[in-house]
Amino acid sequence: MRETTPVHTRKVLRDRGVQLLIYASVLLISTVFIWILADLVRGGLAHLSWEFLMESPRDAGRTGGIASILVSTLLILLVAVLTAVPIAWTTAILLAEFIAVDSAFGKAVRFSLHVLAGVPSIVFGLFGNAFFSIYLGLGFSILSGGLTLACMLLPILASTAEAGLRTVPNAYRMSASALGLTRTATLVHLILPAAAPVLAAGLLLGIGRALAETAALLFTSGYVDRMPDSLLDSGRALALHIFDLSMNVPGGDMPAYASALVLVSLLLCINILAMKFAYGLQRRKIRT
Amino acid sequence: MNSSQCTDKSDTFTLGPLEAGPVCCDPQPAIQVRNLSLLYDGKAALDKVTLDIFQGCITALIGPSGCGKTSFLSAINRLTDLIPGCHVTGKILVHNQDIHHPDTHAQTLRRQVGMVFQKPTPFPLSIRRNLSLPLNEHGITQKTEVAAITEHVLRDVGLWDEVHDRLDASALSLSGGQQQRLCIARALALKPQILLMDEPCSALDPLASGIVEDLICRLRGRYTIVIVTHNLAQARRIANYAAFFWVSGRAGQLIEFGRCQHIFESPSHELTAAYVNGVRG
Numbered sequence: 325m326r327e328t329t330p331v332h333t334r335k336v337l338r339d340r341g342v343q344l345l346i347y348a349s350v351l352l353i354s355t356v357f358i359w360i361l362a363d364l365v366r367g368g369l370a371h372l373s374w375e376f377l378m379e380s381p382r383d384a385g386r387t388g389g390i391a392s393i394l395v396s397t398l399l400i401l402l403v404a405v406l407t408a409v410p411i412a413w414t415t416a417i418l419l420a421e422f423i424a425v426d427s428a429f430g431k432a433v434r435f436s437l438h439v440l441a442g443v444p445s446i447v448f449g450l451f452g453n454a455f456f457s458i459y460l461g462l463g464f465s466i467l468s469g470g471l472t473l474a475c476m477l478l479p480i481l482a483s484t485a486e487a488g489l490r491t492v493p494n495a496y497r498m499s500a501s502a503l504g505l506t507r508t509a510t511l512v513h514l515i516l517p518a519a520a521p522v523l524a525a526g527l528l529l530g531i532g533r534a535l536a537e538t539a540a541l542l543f544t545s546g547y548v549d550r551m552p553d554s555l556l557d558s559g560r561a562l563a564l565h566i567f568d569l570s571m572n573v574p575g576g577d578m579p580a581y582a583s584a585l586v587l588v589s590l591l592l593c594i595n596i597l598a599m600k601f602a603y604g605l606q607r608r609k610i611r612t
Numbered sequence: 613m614n615s616s617q618c619t620d621k622s623d624t625f626t627l628g629p630l631e632a633g634p635v636c637c638d639p640q641p642a643i644q645v646r647n648l649s650l651l652y653d654g655k656a657a658l659d660k661v662t663l664d665i666f667q668g669c670i671t672a673l674i675g676p677s678g679c680g681k682t683s684f685l686s687a688i689n690r691l692t693d694l695i696p697g698c699h700v701t702g703k704i705l706v707h708n709q710d711i712h713h714p715d716t717h718a719q720t721l722r723r724q725v726g727m728v729f730q731k732p733t734p735f736p737l738s739i740r741r742n743l744s745l746p747l748n749e750h751g752i753t754q755k756t757e758v759a760a761i762t763e764h765v766l767r768d769v770g771l772w773d774e775v776h777d778r779l780d781a782s783a784l785s786l787s788g789g790q791q792q793r794l795c796i797a798r799a800l801a802l803k804p805q806i807l808l809m810d811e812p813c814s815a816l817d818p819l820a821s822g823i824v825e826d827l828i829c830r831l832r833g834r835y836t837i838v839i840v841t842h843n844l845a846q847a848r849r850i851a852n853y854a855a856f857f858w859v860s861g862r863a864g865q866l867i868e869f870g871r872c873q874h875i876f877e878s879p880s881h882e883l884t885a886a887y888v889n890g891v892r893g
């Protein structure tokens with residue numbers, strides 16, 4: 325017994341060490357997050373007010389608010405998500421449910437999605453400018469900005485959704501099939517609900533990316549800070565506004581901080597909402 | 613017509629006297645399997661299996677692990693269609709209808725041929741929804757009818773008293789044995805004519821196992837049951853016929869098929885004798 329003791333303590337020590345390392349990295353991540361948040365709050369809270377949210381920018385954004393910017397951002401986001409989600413999710417369903425993992429077609433689609441996911445956003449911006457703004461004649465508009473963002477979102481949404489669908493145990497498909505359920509019924513009643521949290525998480529990730537996007541919108545939705553009248557108007561997104569204020573507008577630091585605070589708060593809200601939503605969906609499915 | 617007119621042909625793999633079920637003379641094959649071979653990614657798992665499964669009888673499939681019993685069952689309700697790389701050759705007739713014929717719909721076939729899996733596979737839904745979802749999908753949507761079937765099948769599997777006050781709880785909150793009985797109930801709810809059971813009792817305690825065994829015996833005559841079991845005593849108790857599978861080389865083969873008594877007491881093949889007497893396998 326005596327000679328096993330040192331081995332035992334060494335194991336315990338190693339165990340403790342690993343735990344310590346894990347806690348340390350969690351702490352590090354939280355610290356970075358809290359630091360950024362604190363910096364934003366310190367710099368932006370003083371400038372943030374109801375008027376700031378409700379007024380349109382004046383004097384290149386030095387005074388006034390961000391109302392028109394928020395509206396444009398929301399519209400761009402809406403266009404992007406509404407276009408990308410149906411295409412991406414049906415692609416994911418096709419890849420995960422209807423064709424074999426190792427089929428040539430599936431491989432080709434997956435490969436192009438991976439490549440698309442790695443393309444820098446400025447390239448999407450150039451493509452969007454050439455295709456939507458010029459070729460399709462949409463000009464610098466919320467529509468071309470939103471469609472460009474949709475192209476960017478496609479790979480993120482499709483890959484996360486496919487991964488989500490693949491986490492659903494195959495036993496569900498087998499037993500559903502053995503009960504004579506059709507593929508559609510299985511998909512609607514079992515697989516999609518089971519994958520909903522992952523789908524929601526992917527959507528979130530996508531919306532986060534879209535909210536924070538600047539480069540892709542620079543050449544597509546433009547940077548006119550007026551309130552947009554229609555989807556064919558140019559509109560400045562929030563992230564672009566922050567970029568413009570801090571880079572091109574001397575004395576724009578305070579509104580830039582305040583806008584950044586709004587942006588991060590939005591991201592936080594979307595996160596919390598989506599998590600609540602996914603959880604609720606799961607519970608509802610179990611109850612009905 | 614009476615049973616004394618039965619001719620004993622149990623030595624062939626395809627005919628034998630009916631020992632239970634509806635009183636009739638000629639045993640009617642419910643499933644006819646002819647030269648069934650099954651390959652996974654080109655590797656044979658079953659090799660030229662030919663046997664008849666008789667209507668209203670309980671047929672036990674016995675044999676060592678990996679000899680293709682589960683594969684055999686999946687071929688009967690065409691669940692093998694879902695396994696990528698799985699290739700089935702040979703002919704299977706269910707109630708005289710070729711299951712691989714283009715006119716045979718997989719959904720219709722699978723409603724006729726219910727299956728209970730080796731591992732319990734309840735859906736991540738409520739207990740009630742687990743039963744009502746397949747019913748709704750097959751056009752039984754009337755609330756009272758669904759509720760009646762739910763109670764009936766849950767009573768059949770001896771689960772009603774345990775769960776009647778929490779039908780809306782998640783099926784995943786049930787114990788393993790309860791989950792398995794729920795799956796049996798789910799299969800029964802669709803009133804299949806044939807029931808394939810892949811070791812339905814392996815996850816059950818002796819008490820629950822006894823309940824299921826009694827249930828299976830009560831189903832005799834009304835349903836045609838094919839049951840895979842590693843419990844030889846159980847097979848002996850409940851089955852009318854037994855089929856013994858064995859892996860020879862790499863592929864599983866049907867070594868012997870016949871009346872249960874015959875297989876267990878006077879097997880014609882030495883492998884069968886060794887297996888049922890616990891010498892090998």
Ligand SMILES: Nc1ncnc2c1ncn2[C@@H]1O[C@H](COP(=O)(O)OP(=O)(O)OP(=O)(O)O)[C@@H](O)[C@H]1O
Pocket residue numbers: 652653657676677678679680681682683684695730864
């Ligand atoms: N999906 C699959 N892909 C490839 N090979 C498989 C697959 N399923 C089964 N096999 C192989 O086929 C053979 C038969 O498997 P099967 O599951 O039918 O055996 P079994 O008799 O049911 O065994 P057990 O009694 O352990 O359940 C095994 O060698 C197994 O490795």
Ligand SMILES: [Mg+2]
Pocket residue numbers: 681682683730810
């Ligand atoms: Mg098996």
